[in-house]
Amino acid sequence: MRQINPQYLDELRRVVGPQHVAVDPGERHTFESDAFTLVRGRPDAVVFPASTEEVAGVARITAKHGLPIIPRGAGTSLAGGTIAIDGGVCVSLTRMRQILDINLRDRCARVQAGVVNLHVSQAVTAQGWHYAPDPSSQMVSTVGGNFATNAGGPHTLRYGVTAQHVLGATIVLADGSIVALGGTYDDAPGGDVLSLLVGSEGTLGIATEITVRLTRTPAAIRTQLAIFDSIDDASHAISGIIAAGIVPAALEMMDQATLTAVEQWLRLRFPLDAGAVLIIEIDGLEPGLDRQTDRIAGLCRRHGARDVRLARDDAERAQLWMARKKSFGALGRYGLSYCTQDGVVPPSRIPELMRFIADVGARHRLRVATVMHAGDGNIHPVLMYDENDPAQVRAVVAAGYEILDRCVALGGSVTGEHGIGIEKVRHLERMYDPDTLAMFERVRRAFDPDRRLNPRKVLAGGAPCVELLRPPKGIPA
Numbered sequence: 001m002r003q004i005n006p007q008y009l010d011e012l013r014r015v016v017g018p019q020h021v022a023v024d025p026g027e028r029h030t031f032e033s034d035a036f037t038l039v040r041g042r043p044d045a046v047v048f049p050a051s052t053e054e055v056a057g058v059a060r061i062t063a064k065h066g067l068p069i070i071p072r073g074a075g076t077s078l079a080g081g082t083i084a085i086d087g088g089v090c091v092s093l094t095r096m097r098q099i100l101d102i103n104l105r106d107r108c109a110r111v112q113a114g115v116v117n118l119h120v121s122q123a124v125t126a127q128g129w130h131y132a133p134d135p136s137s138q139m140v141s142t143v144g145g146n147f148a149t150n151a152g153g154p155h156t157l158r159y160g161v162t163a164q165h166v167l168g169a170t171i172v173l174a175d176g177s178i179v180a181l182g183g184t185y186d187d188a189p190g191g192d193v194l195s196l197l198v199g200s201e202g203t204l205g206i207a208t209e210i211t212v213r214l215t216r217t218p219a220a221i222r223t224q225l226a227i228f229d230s231i232d233d234a235s236h237a238i239s240g241i242i243a244a245g246i247v248p249a250a251l252e253m254m255d256q257a258t259l260t261a262v263e264q265w266l267r268l269r270f271p272l273d274a275g276a277v278l279i280i281e282i283d284g285l286e287p288g289l290d291r292q293t294d295r296i297a298g299l300c301r302r303h304g305a306r307d308v309r310l311a312r313d314d315a316e317r318a319q320l321w322m323a324r325k326k327s328f329g330a331l332g333r334y335g336l337s338y339c340t341q342d343g344v345v346p347p348s349r350i351p352e353l354m355r356f357i358a359d360v361g362a363r364h365r366l367r368v369a370t371v372m373h374a375g376d377g378n379i380h381p382v383l384m385y386d387e388n389d390p391a392q393v394r395a396v397v398a399a400g401y402e403i404l405d406r407c408v409a410l411g412g413s414v415t416g417e418h419g420i421g422i423e424k425v426r427h428l429e430r431m432y433d434p435d436t437l438a439m440f441e442r443v444r445r446a447f448d449p450d451r452r453l454n455p456r457k458v459l460a461g462g463a464p465c466v467e468l469l470r471p472p473k474g475i476p477a
């Protein structure tokens with residue numbers, strides 16, 4: 001077992017308080033994995049700071065001792081972004097959960113990084129505002145984790161990803177210095193360094209406080225459920241809606257396997273023989289919305305929808321969203337492990353990709369269910385497997401490579417929102433040429449010359465690939 005140096009532990013205890021440093025193997029066990037289930041790595045210590053100054057103090061100690069430092073929010077990363085492959089100190093931001101300031105006149109809120117996404121909206125709902133980025137994990141994932149992964153969600157189609165809703169941030173750098181970036185409004189003074197930090201997955205700095213934009217809750221909303229016999233028809237309807245110049249607030253798809261899992265759990269009266277359903281939401285001012293829902297229903301029917309239902313009230317609307325947002329949970333009830341992939345293709349290529357995913361699943365004998373933020377071509381095939389069966393584990397890795405390769409070949413990307421983490425380091429290398437990767441590496445080293453911040457994530461930086469995640473035979477490294 002790795003020896004933990006008592007000297008640095010004492011120093012950490014002095015900064016955050018002895019009760020906020022976890023060193024027992026049992027306490028650290030929770031922190032050796034996140035929602036990416038294929039790889040584990042236990043940190044040597046976990047600290048729970050309560051303020052920016054405490055995070056900076058921890059960073060100074062890790063700098064002095066040359067230790068890896070791994071920021072962590074709620075640990076819902078689906079790309080293994082928080083896994084401490086080389087040990088080191090995990091900085092859990094979960095004690096930093098205060099909403100520090102709400103400023104409706106300037107449409108913003110300043111929050112500590114460990115605040116749960118949904119809690120921001122809940123704090124301003126009564127006044128008619130909300131925080132727009134809504135990852136399906138929003139009940140637990142943190143504003144800091146969303147910042148670091150540039151999280152998206154169902155409403156990204158209309159409202160954009162996290163980057164469009166971050167105005168400023170306080171960042172602790174690898175050496176323990178504290179920098180304030182951005183402000184409380186767009187175009188705050190200074191170069192736009194903040195944009196580099198959003199989506200940097202904890203490799204450039206640790207966000208401790210974030211100023212987010214608040215969005216006025218729309219006056220009226222309509223949510224429809226369109227039911228199709230086949231995924232092909234549903235996919236063509238998506239392209240049809242987009243080609244018609246309609247930008248819904250959300251346009252989500254669930255395939256039959258997902259629908260079945262959701263229905264067996266939540267009993268929402270979804271038709272189990274449907275090939276796929278779309279959840280389509282539009283919002284805005286009341287006049288005109290009914291005309292738009294009629295248009296969408298017409299387009300869906302033209303592309304083969306057998307039924308298009310309009311949610312009659314808020315309760316029915318909430319049910320549709322519960323079905324979508326709890327779909328991973330529903331699949332989890334099968335008792336298998338699952339790996340949720342995250343790729344992007346132009347929406348017009350969705351039918352082709354869906355056929356390919358079905359073929360990959362069949363060839364590797366894996367159960368696959370797919371949900372997607374269909375409007376922006378962001379697919380999430382969920383690959384189910386038995387983690388005690390090494391052949392199935394290898395099959396999941398191989399299937400993931402094949403699917404993401406195909407996304408790139410179809411003009412897309414290897415991640416839409418979950419990030420690169422530890423999972424997709426090799427995939428990223430397949431997407432970018434060596435000069436571009438070298439530039440990314442120089443940017444990283446400008447912030448963190450020793451590469452101690454979340455090492456082995458995003459860019460390999462010369463480190464070997466985690467054995468299991470090597471590209472399988474037949475796929476060039």
Ligand SMILES: Cc1cc2nc3c(=O)[nH]c(=O)nc-3n(C[C@H](O)[C@H](O)[C@H](O)COP(=O)(O)OP(=O)(O)OC[C@H]3O[C@@H](n4cnc5c(N)ncnc54)[C@H](O)[C@@H]3O)c2cc1C
Nearest residue numbers: 073074075076077081135136142144145148152202207417
């Ligand atoms: C059921 C489920 C549904 C999901 N749905 C979506 C979805 O719709 N859209 C989406 O985008 N993602 C989704 N995800 C993935 C995940 O929830 C997001 O990536 C989320 O942003 C992670 O937040 P977190 O607080 O859990 O961060 P963690 O998982 O703890 O960390 C994620 C990454 O951010 C870094 N990090 C965390 N906090 C900080 C910080 N304060 N400063 C610097 N770096 C930090 C970590 O080192 C790591 O690299 C889903 C996950 C699950 C399990």
